[in-house]
Amino acid sequence: MLLEKKERLDAHSSPLADVMARAGDIILGKEHQIQLAMACILAKGHLLIEDVPGVGKTTLSHVLASLLGLHYQRIQFTSDLLPADIVGVSIFDRESSTFRFHPGPVFSQVILADEINRASPKAQSALLEAMEEHQVTADGETMPLPTPFFVIATQNPSHQIGTFPLPESQLDRFLMRIKLGYPNQAAERALLKGEDRRELIAKITPAMTVAQLLALQNAATGIFVSDALIDYVQALIHHTRDSAHFEMGLSPRAGLALLRASQAWAMMAGRQQVLPEDVQAVAPSVVGHRLRAITSGETKILDAAQELLRNVAIP
């Protein structure tokens, strides 16, 4: 691991490395998760962060949005949230005697959807079109969303009180789902001794311009994918469809997501081509929320992804 990490840093003493380093300064002891989140953004995907309250989900999303220099809005999802609260609403303007559309928080480059599974399915689904189509339809009018556009959502594990589990269709729209987990002892100690995270976020200056981010996103799609690697990805997908361990096989969209995320990961590692290791690094996050192991409950879903990787040989 040491060897690899060193390489990665050497290859990218660039804005990207800068973002990672500075995010690591605020979110302590979560380098891997930060990398995954970054890879997700570089792969133009939406990110879902899932964990119990208080481990820094919201902080991570704020930090990422700030460091990337993007315009972001936060929506706190609650059970009485209405679609109009997300998309926007038309209000009659007395002066011009017309309805004027007041854009909702969705019209921003990053949406921080906090505790997304606390909202009713109706409100959740308002995000659907925006996430997939990068456009919003209100009052019969379709309006494009800014570029880049992505959603960083956080959610509590579904066994917690007052949650509406995300429908599978919406889960599938998130490229990755990552879990933060508790910080280790050293990180927690540093956290307890250190400054207030909110203040730190407020002080953040962007480490990257929008143009740089778009260039990196485009570069990620150019990372070479060989036939041998496609064979491996296909073997993984087919295993989920043939094996008796999973409730449902991975969709073609999941396969694409796996490939995109792997490309972004390879690029972050400074490679020109995708290796099976890249697929294996991102697979638990990409596949975890789309696969359901037949014998397991919530806690075993991540294990299902590991199970998949363990059982499929690299061709």
Add this chain to the structure above:
Amino acid sequence: MINQGALTLANIMWLLAAMSFVIAPHVSHLPAWVTATCVAAGLWRLWIARKALRAPPWWLMAIITVAITVGAFFEYKRLFGREVGVTLLIVMLCLKVLEMKMKRDVLLVIFLGFFLALTNFLYSQSIFMGAYMFGCVWIFIATLIGFQRINTEATIRERVIPAAWLMLQAIPMMLVLFFLFPRLSGPLWSMPQENQAISGLSDSMTPGDISSLSLSDAIAFRVDFESVTPQSQELYWRGPVLARQSGRGWTPISTEERSQLNFEKRSPPIKYRVTLQPHNKTWLFALDLPAALPAEAQGRAFFLADFQMRSREPVSQLIAYDVTSYLGYRTLDPLTPIDRQNSLRYNSNLNPRTIAYGKKLAEDNPDPKALVEKLFTLYNKEFTYTLEPPKLGVNSMDEFLFETKQGFCEHYAGSFVLILRAAGIPARVVTGYQGGDINPITKQMIVRQSDAHAWTEVWFDDLGWLRVDPTSFVSPLRINRGLSAAVGPQGAFNIMMEADKLGILRQLRYSWDAVNSQWNQWVVGFNADRQRNLFENFGIRDVDWRSTGLALLIGIFIAGGVVGGVLFWRVYQTQKEPVVAAYDRLCAKLALLKSNTGADLTRTPEEGPMDFLQRIASHHPRLVPELKPLFDQYIALRYGQLQEQGQGRGQGQGQGRAKRPSHRRGQPSGHADRLPNRTAADATAQFILGVRRFRTSRTTNSTAR
């Protein structure tokens, strides 16, 4: 594990179809109620599969089983033997189909189905049956494939094609088992035979019998002549000798056994090998007269005083024997008083005109030879040869000789002997086969049932028993050129053959016979003797069951190794590119490393190259400087852009240029475009060479080049 889902309608239908195929040839000799039970069980099973019902309860199955066993006992009056055994096997298998619930049941049914396919050979060993059983096995394997599917239903293609492949792969093993399995001869291994009516010559002769026989095209036996093939008119294959006139017909007289025939040889010996089709009688056919009993049949064959050759057991399976005959001979045994009496006796109540004619002839011609001459003229001038003579009454010979004057060999032989006996000359009827046609393809002579013939033997005091064929007086063609020449197209016999001017049908018939003959020789008739001959061809003598057993084991290993090797090679060829193969070799070399911590350094199937290198580095850091370039090359070739451009034949050619490695790996794509294959091929060659040179025992400062 076959769960309930595998017992689907389609699978059940396949199984039932396979069962129907394998049982179908048995239906002709099964009792009707057994067939009905099987059909009912099949339909019931189908109904259960359609409606997803339960199998019948165990007590009902028990009652049915007992009832069927009792029924079989009453049908056959016993519970052991071929017929009852096969019947019980079939009906129990059908019941098993009815009650199967688990994989175990399915496997049992299918494996017993294979065994059932085998039982068909107890009834017929023809080429058709062989092909049919191949088909049955094919269907059963296809069925088995269907039952092994877990989630999805197998299509017909997915069943039939893999099944065919499986059978093809089994062929070497099949040949080894067939040729090398020790052949034992003994009562344990002989086929259980029960009485069956097989058409052929019969023990008695009354006009009409041989007429129907003449129409049968079935093969009686085949003959391979060692050197010269005798002329058609010399080919008299002796069968039963009929010396007694009983009623209107002729029957044999029992005579004493001989181990040697006593005669004077007057011509060079003719050596030949007879391959006799099973006819369930004891007759062994040979040309008049055989010098000695066949060596193969020592103790199991004997001669009779009337020159017949017989077997002690009925010929129930294909046998072959070598005989030497002398076509020119003079018998030396004297005519005993009893023989004379037997050869002169006739039924004086019937055929008064014939008897009177014979007596008058004897008065006119005191010399027996003159008398025979006289008869020759009579037959030659006034009689016609036909296979469809008019029906004859009680005094058949009178009617034939003086009224209809039409008939075939039986009529001539019968009337001739009767006249001679009335004239006081000892004579008897001899039946057997006459002639035979040569298959131009195998040069083998085929004697068919239609070559059945009856002729006579007349006793002359100075010549002994002399063969006289009255049919040849009437129709020399019958003797010289065969039956079809004699009867012509107006006869019922083989009008089709006559219409076949170009000889296509004839040619086909000969070809088919050639195939059949090979089948008989190499498949059905492959017994201990032939196996011994086979071994002797390879210079192995004195084989017994131990040496064949050993050869069998070796053969199984070789056949299994060859098939396994070919299959492995195919998989390897289709799946592994040179780069992957070289990488696998590298991993195999690394797997031999003993890590100092005792960890296993075998690459796990899901371990990527970088992870693997990482793991090795943590145990053997000194190897990294040498391994890192190799792994980089591998990654570039397998996952990099180089791999894309070097795909196809270029990689294979690259191996030939391994001696001139270049260092152009990882060049900008503009350059690679100009020499795409070259670059990739060189990189591949370099990588393969690097892997070949890599030694795990090297220290860090030595390099691969």
